[in-house]
Amino acid sequence: MSGVLITGGTGNTGRALSELLRDRAEIKVASRNPEAENDEHVFFDWHDPESHDAALSDVDRVYLVPPIGDIDPMPAVGPFLEKAKTAGVRRVAMLGSSMKLPGAPGMDELYAAVGRMPEYAILRPSWFMQNLAGPHAGSIRERDEVVAASGAGRIGWIDAGDIAAAAAAVLLDPNPVRAEHVLTGPEALGYADIAAAISGVTGRRIRFVDVGVDELTDRHVEAGIPAGFAASLASMDAEIRAGAEDRTTTAVEDLTGRPPRPFRDFVRDHRAAWIVDAEARTP
Numbered sequence: 001m002s003g004v005l006i007t008g009g010t011g012n013t014g015r016a017l018s019e020l021l022r023d024r025a026e027i028k029v030a031s032r033n034p035e036a037e038n039d040e041h042v043f044f045d046w047h048d049p050e051s052h053d054a055a056l057s058d059v060d061r062v063y064l065v066p067p068i069g070d071i072d073p074m075p076a077v078g079p080f081l082e083k084a085k086t087a088g089v090r091r092v093a094m095l096g097s098s099m100k101l102p103g104a105p106g107m108d109e110l111y112a113a114v115g116r117m118p119e120y121a122i123l124r125p126s127w128f129m130q131n132l133a134g135p136h137a138g139s140i141r142e143r144d145e146v147v148a149a150s151g152a153g154r155i156g157w158i159d160a161g162d163i164a165a166a167a168a169a170v171l172l173d174p175n176p177v178r179a180e181h182v183l184t185g186p187e188a189l190g191y192a193d194i195a196a197a198i199s200g201v202t203g204r205r206i207r208f209v210d211v212g213v214d215e216l217t218d219r220h221v222e223a224g225i226p227a228g229f230a231a232s233l234a235s236m237d238a239e240i241r242a243g244a245e246d247r248t249t250t251a252v253e254d255l256t257g258r259p260p261r262p263f264r265d266f267v268r269d270h271r272a273a274w275i276v277d278a279e280a281r282t283p
């Protein structure tokens with residue numbers, strides 16, 4: 001075997017995957033802003049096809065994080081996969097999602113294209129616990145609110161580290177790999193449960209604010225997400241409300257040999273993300 005190209009290598013799952021693979025394979029960490037002094041780093045931009053050739057040299061496996069926020073990833077990823085085959089890549093482990101983005105038929109085409117690689121694993125995680133310490137952290141810190149449009153719907157929240165561990169398992173598997181896996185954490189929780197858990201570690205009363213899909217879309221747009229993508233993202237909450245994500249699977253343990261991380265451990269370890277100096281808080 002030769003090396004592994006880790007696209008999204010600086011992100012939630014890619015960073016953790018790099019740590020897991022570093023001592024077990026040659027890795028190339030792809031980024032639009034590679035560290036000049038870091039030999040593992042390689043410049044890579046989905047929207048700069050010339051960067052794909054150098055990134056694909058001397059690799060036979062790819063961890064594929066499709067371009068973030070692209071409703072149709074195929075114009076960027078389709079030609080990349082063709083180049084990858086020609087360059088000798090045998091196995092692609094792609095980060096998909098348990099729920100496919102509504103109104104984004106290009107995602108189905110992408111799954112099919114990855115499925116035409118000689119070997120593939122499509123990892124379809126549920127919602128990341130890291131969202132709560134990332135995109136949700138501002139409203140939790142500033143207004144003691146966690147905002148969603150999913151009502152009492154529950155989600156099998158997963159730690160990004162468990163997705164990385166599943167990816168490492170399929171990328172290192174000595175046997176041929178051709179499968180799709182829905183990855184979840186160990187329990188399904190609604191946003192009211194999430195708010196209660198974060199209240200427990202912060203000592204403040206964090207409220208779940210249940211808004212409509214249109215309001216959530218507007219909030220995403222205000223946060224800088226392009227309108228079309230914002231509407232698709234928000235509409236996923238309606239499906240969660242209807243129960244689409246209320247499940248857990250055994251896939252993480254099946255692939256890695258150990259159970260996924262419980263939500264309470266994540267909350268305990270990320271308390272700092274939700275704490276602020278009282279004077280810095282808006283009224």
Ligand SMILES: NC(=O)c1ccc[n+]([C@@H]2O[C@H](COP(=O)([O-])OP(=O)(O)OC[C@H]3O[C@@H](n4cnc5c(N)ncnc54)[C@H](OP(=O)(O)O)[C@@H]3O)[C@@H](O)[C@H]2O)c1
Pocket residue numbers: 007008009010011012013014030031032033044045046047065066067068069095096097098125126127128131
């Ligand atoms: N968040 C969730 O709950 C969730 C649930 C299920 C599935 N997912 C899927 O997980 C994926 C990752 O989401 P995330 O929020 O955790 O993001 P992330 O992986 O933490 O960050 C994005 C990564 O993508 C890279 N990137 C962004 N634009 C790029 C471009 N034009 N070319 C090359 N690389 C680019 C960034 O690298 P540089 O900035 O270094 O270039 C960074 O490493 C998404 O596709 C999403 O569909 C997310």
